[in-house]
Amino acid sequence: xxxxxxxxxxxxxxxxxxxxxxxxxxxxxxxxxxxxxxxxxxxxxxxxxxxxxxxxxxxxxxxxxxxxxxxxxxxxxxxxxxxxxxxxxxxxxxxxxxxxxxxxxxxxxxxxxxxxxxxxxxxxxxxxxxxxxxxxxxxxxxxxxxxxxxxxxxxxxxxxxxxxxxxxxxxxxxxxxxxxxxxxxxxxxxxxxxxxxxxxxxxxxxxxxxxxxxxxxxxxxxxxxxxxxxxxxxxxxxxxxxxxxxxxxxxxxxxxxxxxxxxxxxxxxxxxxxxxxxxxxxxxxxxxxxxxxxxxxxxxxxxxxxxxxxxxxxxxxxxxxxxxxxxxxxxxxxxxxxxxxxxxxxxxxxxxxxxxxxxxxxxxxxxxxxxxxxxxxxxxxxxxxxxxxxxxxxxxxxxxxxxxxxxxxxxxxxxxxxxxxxxxxxxxxxxxxxxxxxxxxxxxxxxxxxxxxxxxxxxxxxxxxxxxxxxxxxxxxxxxxxxxxxxxxxxxxxxxxxxxxxxxxxxxxxxxxxxxxxxxxxxxxxxxxxxxxxxxxxxxxxxxxx
Numbered sequence: 031x032x033x034x035x036x037x038x039x040x041x042x043x044x045x046x047x048x049x050x051x052x053x054x055x056x057x058x059x060x061x062x063x064x065x066x067x068x069x070x071x072x073x074x075x076x077x078x079x080x081x082x083x084x085x086x087x088x089x090x091x092x093x094x095x096x097x098x099x100x101x102x103x104x105x106x107x108x109x110x111x112x113x114x115x116x117x118x119x120x121x122x123x124x125x126x127x128x129x130x131x132x133x134x135x136x137x138x139x140x141x142x143x144x145x146x147x148x149x150x151x152x153x154x155x156x157x158x159x160x161x162x163x164x165x166x167x168x169x170x171x172x173x174x175x176x177x178x179x180x181x182x183x184x185x186x187x188x189x190x191x192x193x194x195x196x197x198x199x200x201x202x203x204x205x206x207x208x209x210x211x212x213x214x215x216x217x218x219x220x221x222x223x224x225x226x227x228x229x230x231x232x233x234x235x236x237x238x239x240x241x242x243x244x245x246x247x248x249x250x251x252x253x254x255x256x257x258x259x260x261x262x263x264x265x266x267x268x269x270x271x272x273x274x275x276x277x278x279x280x281x282x283x284x285x286x287x288x289x290x291x292x293x294x295x296x297x298x299x300x301x302x303x304x305x306x307x308x309x310x311x312x313x314x315x316x317x318x319x320x321x322x323x324x325x326x327x328x329x330x331x332x333x334x335x336x337x338x339x340x341x342x343x344x345x346x347x348x349x350x351x352x353x354x355x356x357x358x359x360x361x362x363x364x365x366x367x368x369x370x371x372x373x374x375x376x377x378x379x380x381x382x383x384x385x386x387x388x389x390x391x392x393x394x395x396x397x398x399x400x401x402x403x404x405x406x407x408x409x410x411x412x413x414x415x416x417x418x419x420x421x422x423x424x425x426x427x428x429x430x431x432x433x434x435x436x437x438x439x440x441x442x443x444x445x446x447x448x449x450x451x452x453x454x455x456x457x458x459x460x461x462x463x464x465x466x467x468x469x470x471x472x473x474x475x476x477x478x479x480x481x482x483x484x485x486x487x488x489x490x491x492x493x494x495x496x497x498x499x500x501x502x503x504x505x506x507x508x509x510x511x512x513x514x515x516x517x518x519x520x521x522x523x524x525x526x527x528x529x530x531x532x533x534x535x536x537x538x539x540x541x542x543x544x545x546x547x548x549x550x551x552x553x554x555x556x557x558x559x560x561x562x563x564x565x566x567x568x569x570x571x572x573x574x575x576x
Contacts, residue, residue, distance in 0.1 A: 031200060032164045032165065032166055032200045032201075033203055033233075034048060034206050034207060035207045050124070050232045051135050052135065052227065052232070052234050052236065053206060053209065055142060055236075056210070056211045057168075057209045058142075059150075059170060060209065062146050064145075064147065064148065066151055066152070067152050067153065068152065068183075069153070070098065071097065071183055071184070071188050071190075072100060074176065074180040074183050075100065075106075075180055077173075077180070078108075078176045078177045078179070081176050082174075083109075084107070084108055085106070085356055085364065086104045086107075087104055087105040087107055087356070087364050087366065088363035088364050088365070089363075089365070090103060090104055091103045091105055091348075091349055092346045093381060096383070097184070105349065105350070105351060106350050107350070107354060107356065108177040108352060109352070109354070109372070110241055110242055110352065110353055114242065114352075114353040114376075115242065115374070115375050116245060117240055119223050120224040120239070122134065122225065122226065122228065123455050125231070134225075134227055137218060137220075137221075141213060141216050141236065141238055142236075145211075145215075148173075149172070150172055151172075151175075151176065151179055152168060152170035152171075153183060153188070154167065154168050155167050155169075155182070155183055155187055156193050156197060157250060157254040157328070158258075158327050159326050159328075159329060159391070160325045160326075160391040161196060161200040162200075162323070163258060163263065163325045164196070164200040164201075165203075165205065165233075167207065167209075167254070168209050169246065170212065171211075171213065171214075172214070172215065175212070178212070181349075182243075182246055182250070184330055184349045184350060184379050184381070185247055185328055185330045186250065186329070203257065203261055205233060206232050206233040206234070207233065208233045208253045208254065208257075209234045210234075210235045210237060210253075211235070211236045212238075213238050214238075214239065214240055216239045218238075218239070221238075221239065223239070223240075224239030224240035224245075225239055226240070226249060228249065228252060228455055230252065230456060233253045233256075235249045235253060243332075243379075244377070247332055248453050251314050251453060252453040253455070255267075255314075255327075255451075255453065258316040262320050263317060263318055263319065264465065264468065265451065265454070266286065266315050266317060266324075266449075267286065267450050268284055268313070268450060269285045269293045269309075269310075269311060269312035269315075270283070270285075270297070270310040270311065270396070271283060271297050271307055272307070272308040272310075272389075272392050273301075273305045274305060274306040274307075275304065275306060277502070278305070278501060278502055278503070280394050281397050281501045282397045282398070283396075283397060283497065283500075283501070284396060284398070285400045285402055286402060286424065286427065286451075287427075287480070288447055288450050288452075290334070291403075291404060291480060292402055292490065293313075293402055294312040294331075294333065295493075296480075296490075299494050304498065305501070306387070307387050308389045309387055310324055310390070310391075310392050311326040311328060311331075313328070313331065313332065314328055315327060317468070319464060319467065319468075322396050322471075323391065323394070323395065324392045324396060325391050326389075329382045330379050330381055331380045331382075332377060332379055332380075333377065333379075333380045334375065334376065335348075335351065335354050335366070335369075335377060335378050337369075338378075339368055340359070340367075344380070344384060346384075347380045347383055348366075348378045348379075349378070349380065350378065351379075352378070353373055353375060354366050354367065354372060355367030355372035397474060398475075398500065399468070399473055399475055400476045400477075400497075401423055401424050401450075401475070401476070401477050402429065402478055402479075403427060403478070404479065404481030404482075405428045405429075405479055406479075406484060406485070407484075407533075407536045407537045407540040408483065408537075409524050410483060410488050410492050410519070410524055411476060411477070411478055411496040411519040412477040412479075412510060412517070412519075413476050413507050413516070413517040413518070414477065414516060415517065416514075416567075417466050417469035417470045417475075418466060418564070419515050419516075419571075420466070421462050421466035421469060422548075422564050422568065423475070424448070424475075425448045425458070425461070425465075425560070426446050426448070426544035426568075427447055427448060428446050428540070428543065428544065429444070429445065444543070446543070446544065446547045449465065457558045458558065458560065459558060459559070459561065462560060474500075478493055478496070478497075480493055484527075484533065486523065492521070492523070492524075496519055496521075507519055508520055511528040511537075514570075514571075534576060541568065541571050541575065545565065545569060545571075545572055548560055548565055549565060552565070
């Protein structure tokens, strides 16, 4: 039955690897007199609805009863202050810096001690929506943060009667339950941006000094992904869908990219009804290394609101909203002012019912992986036929920063985020090996550019068109210039000028960026270096461009 919460008396010993300093410290906070339990979504909703910082919109939640909410539940909005995105600089992983660990353990103890004199609430949910993989998760936070707890419960899955029964019948894993302590009111002069301290091995986290909901969502997923990774799954920050029709074989495709790259657009696209589409998720799932099946980790979607102006049909499926403005419409109703007018990165927890073709598991093995890159040196679609290079380009996935991140870096700067997953809590080489294994087993690898190619915008229609050509077996690829194991799909709108020295120089420079990244990574991480074969392959690729 899932993960470990209770321990037999004789195993409660220092020698038991399921106990650690951070895990024990965090879990202990759940049993304090200042903490009361929220046991239903209705209770969480009422608490959040009546919180002083809440704005109760006049719109009601669609499918409220199916979501275990009151029939007349309203959409709830809460806004943060200056910070409206994730703060990567606040992240620390137990074991990566033993000197800092010695400083952080007493800081965490002091933070939890100070918090114990204020009223806290706690609740329990499930991460992983199929009996093949379910992790029980617990979170505690100040009572005044009831909006964040409500959003957390709606984003994941509360442990209601249905899921309690499913969890009892789920596969057993030698993993701790997840425990998360969250206190946005914490401050410390040495950590002015906050602190997200994670013990990935023991499924515990202490998230302090940051009130953005994405911190606890991604903190929870970080631990769930790490658990899955240890148990024969590939952890995926992306979207996955299955194409079905009488004219094609079932085709399962996944899309990996950071927020704003287009992964949600590609995942949810209905392709004008050409196929029967099943959507697993657009942000978080896992792939079995044993049979290639995939499991979703969340029922809901943490979606950007910028593309959903007033009256947009997607607003019908909003449950909670964060960092979005409000005004009065012609009926004197409180309605959202979206399109990021108030600030960048307006967000919503949107229910699963926005996707009528939603599933929680896809049994069919995965067929294709698309690395989504906004790199204007690459045409809309490139195929990589060598498994080593296929995983290497996932490892050096190049894209642009977005307003989903609290950063001072330019949002136009091309950056590399391996496998589009900044939430990894284990050695990068392990992801490299697992993805390489998928490609060796026959999964096809593509780079799909959703940005611009040499100044020409790649539209969603362009991207969907090349995907459909692959699904229908109509894509005819050509060699991508002198680069071995690279092919591209020729498109009249996007001619590739291999004879233009300026273009080949740009392409070479972009490949050099990836080589530099790998070399710098290995230099900065000697104990977690990537295989030399990656550097050799990229060197050969760069040299082939003259």
